[in-house]
Amino acid sequence: xxxxxxxxxxxxxxxxxxxxxxxxxxxxxxxxxxxxxxxxxxxxxxxxxxxxxxxxxxxxxxxxxxxxxxxxxxxxxxxxxxxxxxxxxxxxxxxxxxxxxxxxxxxxxxxxxxxxxxxxxxxxxxxxxxxxxxxxxxxxxxxxxxxxxxxxxxxxxxxxxxxxxxxxxxxxxxxxxxxxxxxxxxxxxxxxxxxxxxxxxxxxxxxxxxxxxxxxxxxxxxxxxxxxxxxxxxxxxxxxxxxxxxxxxxxxxxxxxxxxxxxxxxxxxxxxxxxxxxxxxxxxxxxxxxxxxxxxxxxxxxxxxxxxxxxxxxxxxxxxxxxxxxxxxxxxxxxxxxxxxxxxxxxxxxxxxxxxxxxxxxxxxxxxxxxxxxxxxxxxxxxxxxxxxxxxxxxxxxxxxxxxxxxxxxxxxxxxxxxxxxxxxxxxxxxxxxxxxxxxxxxxxxxxxxxxxxxxxxxxxxxxxxxxxxxxxxxxxxxxxxxxxxxxxxxxxxxxxxxxxxxxxxxxxxxxxxxxxxxxxxxxxxxxxxxxxxxxxxxxxxxxxxxxxxxxxxxxxxxxxxxxxxxxxxxxxxxxxxxxxxxxxxxxxxxxxxxxxxxxxxxxxxxxxxxxxxxxxxxxxxxxxxxxxxxxxxxxxxxxxxxxxxxxxxxxxxxxxxxxxxxxxxxxxxxxxxxxxxxxxxxxxxxxxxxxxxxxxxxxxxxxxx
Numbered sequence: 001x002x003x004x005x006x007x008x009x010x011x012x013x014x015x016x017x018x019x020x021x022x023x024x025x026x027x028x029x030x031x032x033x034x035x036x037x038x039x040x041x042x043x044x045x046x047x048x049x050x051x052x053x054x055x056x057x058x059x060x061x062x063x064x065x066x067x068x069x070x071x072x073x074x075x076x077x078x079x080x081x082x083x084x085x086x087x088x089x090x091x092x093x094x095x096x097x098x099x100x101x102x103x104x105x106x107x108x109x110x111x112x113x114x115x116x117x118x119x120x121x122x123x124x125x126x127x128x129x130x131x132x133x134x135x136x137x138x139x140x141x142x143x144x145x146x147x148x149x150x151x152x153x154x155x156x157x158x159x160x161x162x163x164x165x166x167x168x169x170x171x172x173x174x175x176x177x178x179x180x181x182x183x184x185x186x187x188x189x190x191x192x193x194x195x196x197x198x199x200x201x202x203x204x205x206x207x208x209x210x211x212x213x214x215x216x217x218x219x220x221x222x223x224x225x226x227x228x229x230x231x232x233x234x235x236x237x238x239x240x241x242x243x244x245x246x247x248x249x250x251x252x253x254x255x256x257x258x259x260x261x262x263x264x265x266x267x268x269x270x271x272x273x274x275x276x277x278x279x280x281x282x283x284x285x286x287x288x289x290x291x292x293x294x295x296x297x298x299x300x301x302x303x304x305x306x307x308x309x310x311x312x313x314x315x316x317x318x319x320x321x322x323x324x325x326x327x328x329x330x331x332x333x334x335x336x337x338x339x340x341x342x343x344x345x346x347x348x349x350x351x352x353x354x355x356x357x358x359x360x361x362x363x364x365x366x367x368x369x370x371x372x373x374x375x376x377x378x379x380x381x382x383x384x385x386x387x388x389x390x391x392x393x394x395x396x397x398x399x400x401x402x403x404x405x406x407x408x409x410x411x412x413x414x415x416x417x418x419x420x421x422x423x424x425x426x427x428x429x430x431x432x433x434x435x436x437x438x439x440x441x442x443x444x445x446x447x448x449x450x451x452x453x454x455x456x457x458x459x460x461x462x463x464x465x466x467x468x469x470x471x472x473x474x475x476x477x478x479x480x481x482x483x484x485x486x487x488x489x490x491x492x493x494x495x496x497x498x499x500x501x502x503x504x505x506x507x508x509x510x511x512x513x514x515x516x517x518x519x520x521x522x523x524x525x526x527x528x529x530x531x532x533x534x535x536x537x538x539x540x541x542x543x544x545x546x547x548x549x550x551x552x553x554x555x556x557x558x559x560x561x562x563x564x565x566x567x568x569x570x571x572x573x574x575x576x577x578x579x580x581x582x583x584x585x586x587x588x589x590x591x592x593x594x595x596x597x598x599x600x601x602x603x604x605x606x607x608x609x610x611x612x613x614x615x616x617x618x619x620x621x622x623x624x625x626x627x628x629x630x631x632x633x634x635x636x637x638x639x640x641x642x643x644x645x646x647x648x649x650x651x652x653x654x655x656x657x658x659x660x661x662x663x664x665x666x667x668x669x670x671x672x673x674x675x676x677x678x679x680x681x682x683x684x685x686x687x688x689x690x691x692x693x694x695x696x697x698x699x700x701x702x703x704x705x706x
Contacts, residue, residue, distance in 0.1 A: 102401025298330025
């Protein structure tokens, strides 16, 4: 029997709070055209009504935060429940002012979730439901779709194996950027991933979440034209040194046949339950054929979707030059109601305010953590003010969402983003912060509140360009003699960045003030998470300043002063490495163990392959071909990674302060990638007391040094 929305909500309570708390709640689904939830009190229970499962889950989250002082985030939980369910003196009713609440970027599913298992996915889905998310990009299981599709086209198992990218690179293959890296992947892996996808998507459907499936934009293997010489195929060149898949002529009869077959097989593999299809033609490049204009491509790609599903909606990322006006014109000939544009970086680089995508419905998105980089940053003030303002100014805005390249960081911005779905007017940020901290730490303490106000005025006062997530993450920087502050930031606009966008001393004041509340909150996971993240940023900031001074000393011939500073720099890196061992999910062991376990059922070779790919992605990205363009793009500040990979690079550079060749850096990366991992899986998790002590030691180190 299929799960109901009520059962889904009870499951969230059971998993995140405990079985005994199920008796506190009664859920009732009452569908209406507009999403809403109601909180009421009936016979000593909290009665939660809603238009669907995720609306009821959002209501549950509201009650937990504002009545129970309980917090459930993407990674952390503060679930100390009161002895009895707090009664509601009067009913609460809230409507969603954002019809769509969207989650994920293509990249998210590879940078963060490449190897997630069923339990980790369930934890994520529970969190999405509590946030009220109702539209989720999900191409889990797409490998099986492509296997069956290419088999029908006449490809052998060997040919498919050679073409299919490994799990770490699935995102970029689906965006038509690359092929043939990270494999070969065993056939059974495809089937097992499809099984996981069906289970996840059945849960989504019961809760009122719609998965966004893969659309067909004409992608075929790059050698398809050689295999079938009567088919018109356009080569698509390279992307960061990697061969892109080819594209079948959209106006050809083969495209129509291929598209119909692709959608038919996808339904067979994954089941029904979606009308949204994501496809990005010419994403970050590609070669537009002279005989095929964007309006024709837009019209035919959408017609093919609609022929398969008359209610189909084409989900398109607004990124760089896409979507072009011509593509949108072609879509308009079919019907703009059949498209939805994700304005990926609306918080800091909006596209919607130029033309509102020629009248096409769109979603206001936050794009964060490029590659999974870990700087503390965000723009709560923008989210609190600009989302309601955009709704008032725009004619075609349909919702909000996040399109981060990776997640599991900066929880404040995700929590605020989805709260704004139920908020008509701009939020009072200080008032919101007080309620958020009360739930996150279980009580509102004045020093913690003042500390977080200081954070809002420093690291969380993002000017836009720091959104990439690499801001002053010096330990992961590939050293070079010319480094200046902007070089350390390592972005295209680095030449205009002369200093941090916030006062680093004020940040430290706020962090030390929050540290002083450890006597109260050290037992709280959420507090320890925040302290780990903030201290990591302070360590990086200190080290950034120190290495630039060491560089000045070296250039001035002050060798002893330079040596002392470089030793201090390495000591700060070591402290950061120890600090990142505070949580399992900030360790290299954790990242690699998911990869190892994902490959384990298919034999040692696949296990080694998946671990190798997991290490490759966060170092060279995809081997030598991408080293000069994408190396270190997806770095992480993991315990173990800093010590084993980042520290040796700095030690090498400090020997003579001369630039190291790209080949030598690559060789060091390859040595790390090919290094045998120790047997035995992840190391023992720190206890709460050990983690609290690690925080104390880091604070003590910072307070007694410069």
